[in-house]
Amino acid sequence: MTWAITARSTLQDGLYRLFKRYGIFRNVQTWGMVTNKQGQIRLRPGIKHNSNSRFYSPQKLIDPTGRRLILVVSDCVSDIWRNGKAFSLLESWGKQNIVAIVQILPERLWLRTALSLGAMVQLDCLQPKVPNRNLFVREVWLGSDNNLQTGIKIPIFSLEPELIETWSEMVVGKGTIGAGGFVFSSSLIQEQKQIVKNTETEKLTSQERVYHFEMSSSEIAKKLAKLLSAAPVINLPIVRLIQKNFLSESQQVHVAEVFLGNILKPQSLITPDTNSDEVQYQFIDEEIRDILLKDSPRKNSQEIITVISQDFANRLGKSLQEFLALLKKPDELEKLKTEKNVADLDIKYFATVTTKVLKRLGGAYARFAEEIEKSQDEIPGNTATSKDVNLDNLESFEFTAKVATIVKLKTILLVEDEQNVIQEVSENLSSQYGITVRGTDSINEVIELAELGEIDLILINHLLPNSRYQNRQVDGLEIVSILKGNSKISPSLPIVGFSLDNVADEFIENGADSFYSKRELLDSKDYQKFVDYLQEIFNRALENTSSKLGKNYGIAIGINQYNHLPSLRYAVRDAEVIKNYLEQRNFSKVDLLVDETSVKVKEFLADKFEQPFLSTEDNLWFFFSGHRCNCSSLLYGQISYYSRTVESDRLSNRLEGKFRFRPRTLSF
Incomplete structure (x- = not known):
């Protein structure tokens, strides 16, 4: 062990x-x-x-x-x-x-x-x-x-x-x-x-192994084993990652129970000199994984794929979306894996397990899994597809729509006046699917939460007798119109009608994205179908948002030397770092200017923007490192701050955490 x-x-x-x-x-x-x-x-x-x-x-x-x-x-x-x-x-x-x-x-x-x-x-x-x-x-x-x-x-x-x-x-x-x-x-x-000889000839079936493991293991160990069944890679760092994110109450003893449970085996010989973090494990038989996976909550399976994929993406210097897109381009991923020395990534095995897990989730997950599967089948001797692997040929973030399905629906706002309905829906979605449900019939609270961006999806009942807005009573149909007309609320926030009455057409006419019968849910208690439907609506909203994203361009300027000010040490270095960082993020083009005079900078920008190259969907990231100045006076033309896209926000957050400067997103 x-x-x-x-x-x-x-x-x-x-x-x-x-x-x-x-x-x-x-x-x-x-x-x-x-x-x-x-x-x-x-x-x-x-x-x-x-x-x-x-x-x-x-x-x-x-x-x-x-x-x-x-x-x-x-x-x-x-x-x-x-x-x-x-x-x-x-x-x-x-x-x-x-x-x-x-x-x-x-x-x-x-x-x-x-x-x-x-x-x-x-x-x-x-x-x-x-x-x-x-x-x-x-x-x-x-x-x-x-x-x-x-x-x-x-x-x-x-x-x-x-x-x-x-x-x-x-x-x-x-x-x-x-x-x-x-x-x-x-x-x-x-x-x-x-005894060893007899053991070699006497093989337990997968069902028997799982049965013996579950009969002799603690509840936490059994939960950990089920979580690991969704993991495309099993090693100690991955186990710790799963413990931290999904089973914080587990301890080393529970890991021991799983590894001593006769369901896992190391893929290589272990000696006292072996670095324990580098040893890769797999289930003794893939049927064991299948058995455990059936009993594992679907929400956990999807989240584990996401967390592990994010971990590998970070180590490869890629975003989560880029890594998932590269799963469909295994030749390029294999090359990157070698360059970054990520030895514990078995691409073929990772893809195999990932597709198995995603297929189980159904819908858009299954379609994405089929794309990965097809790309893996094309590996042997296939040189025709290799020319398409180069990420430079991809439009920035074009893959986001393809993999948006990997984002899990986490928070729902239920606009409802019946507390028993809020309680039932909340308890079922929270306990079975890990989805937080916030309930209210206050239109002001709905607007506030929607503007803050804390909600993934809104469910709205039709009749809300206690809901008032601007000194008048409003129903669910009017609330949809109010939300859709609010410029501070993301237009991609999905809104679903949710009523005992058959008013689906009315909700759609007022701007709702879809409708789900509250009567059907409360009578059938089929919460799996309900969650799958809402996840599809959420996925569709993400896909529609990502399809509107344009190209990303960057300009990085760093100036160390000044005529009338003290010299700086790190401005040029910072600009070079940001250029490399943005290029790794698949930006279409990143220009770098270092130790240029203000005249040279103005000439560059004037020449750059003489012929407009940005569409309304494109983003320009401008970074300046040097003595404080009025950046607007440096730039040719009028500057206004741009409303950042989702991806831009994420990149902004990463940069703010990693470097000393704050990036700005501007449009011209």
């Missing part, structure tokens, strides 16, 4: 510092346990791997005087434990020394490790400081009691105060109840050869 390697190293280092600090022992050493090519256990000094380290025989740790304590920090899940070699080594150490296992997993997971090969017992001794071979079995808690007194007796504890205290009291002869541990058969190695 690679996830435990980091924990083991950290724990071992902590114990080392603890023993050194308190001076309990005259000499404190740390050793790593590894295997050579012949499968023999060898020791090397220290915790971390050093290419110059010498390897030693395990017998080096034996102290004939019996004055040595050997603590083995492990999760007991690797091959040397399962084939019995590690237990045989501990037996040889325990003939003359005190030996114990510090188990980094909690006790409820011990029987999922190689410890299950032995009997769980209570150990004790008749005198203090005796080696393990002189311990005796006081009580058998679990397992066979045959030949226990002659077996390999090993105290085992996790770092819980009461367990440590019980064990230490037994060691010094002051305890009255002994200490917990396991006893293993002396003929364990021979037995394990047969």
Whole structure:
């Protein structure tokens, strides 16, 4: 288990510092346990791997005087434990020394490790400081009691105060109840050869694996496994990402439950030198993923795809939309992956799992999945499509409409006068789909929330007897007209009529985007159909918005040198950084001017705008770094601030967080 390697190293280092600090022992050493090519256990000094380290025989740790304590920090899940070699080594150490296992997993997971090969017992001794071979079995808690007194007796504890205290009291002869541990058969190695052989021939079905996992795992671990079923990539960083965003109450022990649950396997060999964050996992059988995915909330599946895609997009220096678009252009994505050294992105596998998850969501998600699938089928020997892969040939943000479906509907404003309806809709959408529903019948509150841009979609009832606007009563149809006529509210905000009455045509005539029968929802309770419908309306609004986006251009000016002002150090650098940043964001063109005179800048701008090149949908990003000046006087022509698009806002937010300056969006 690679996830435990980091924990083991950290724990071992902590114990080392603890023993050194308190001076309990005259000499404190740390050793790593590894295997050579012949499968023999060898020791090397220290915790971390050093290419110059010498390897030693395990017998080096034996102290004939019996004055040595050997603590083995492990999760007991690797091959040397399962084939019995590690237990045989501990037996040889325990003939003359005190030996114990510090188990980094909690006790409820011990029987999922190689410890299950032995009997769980209570150990004790008749005198203090005796080696393990002189311990005796006081009580058998679990397992066979045959030949226990002659077996390999090993105290085992996790770092819980009461367990440590019980064990230490037994060691010094002051305890009255002994200490917990396991006893293993002396003929364990021979037995394990047969067990391993039998295991290879006896294969559980996927259904059986999932059943055994769910029967023996905590609720949080089961939730984590279902979340991972939607992940196109499974490694420890991705697991932590999912924990942070979707299961914050989960802890390392729940990760251990999943990884020890016999449903996942590493894609490569794991050694003590392996960086645990770099190990990739997959389900033992893809059918296991399918089974778990069926029980996983659809909303989580879509969000996980988005979060993981965003993570890879950041590492590749791309936006989320660009990354998703590149999934349909795998040759270009493979090239970018190599350039950015993103080794854990298996493009083919990522695309396969992503399409599986998106198809399950249906609708526009499924259509986008089919596009990805088709592009993957065209990879082998297909040079005809490679010329279309170059992003320079794409219009800025042209792919946004294609992938807008990946944005999840999160907040709905329900304009309704019946509190029981608000409560029912809110509870169902929140608990099942993670959608926040805010309810009100106040037109003023509706306008305020819509102007703030805090709402993804508005549902409006027809009859609202308590709703008043400008000293008169208004119904849902009038509210639609009021909202659509408000210039401060985004025209792309979708509005859906929601009424017991059959007034769909009336809502559409007043400007609503669609209509959904409240009677049908309350009678059928089919909230899945309801959410799918609203998501489609939301997707359509995003697609309509993104299709109106024009091209993006940039001008970056940086001036360090001045005739009558002190020189600057970073202005030119900042301008160069912004130029590179915008070019990476697929801007159609970015001009750079550095250390130019004001005359040169004016001449450039005059020449630039002599023939207008911006359409009404295009955006110009202007950046100036230097001593404060009236930028309007630098520019040729009248300048007015432009109402930023959604994408421009996002880019603005990124830049404000990353650099010292604030970008401005201007139109001419």
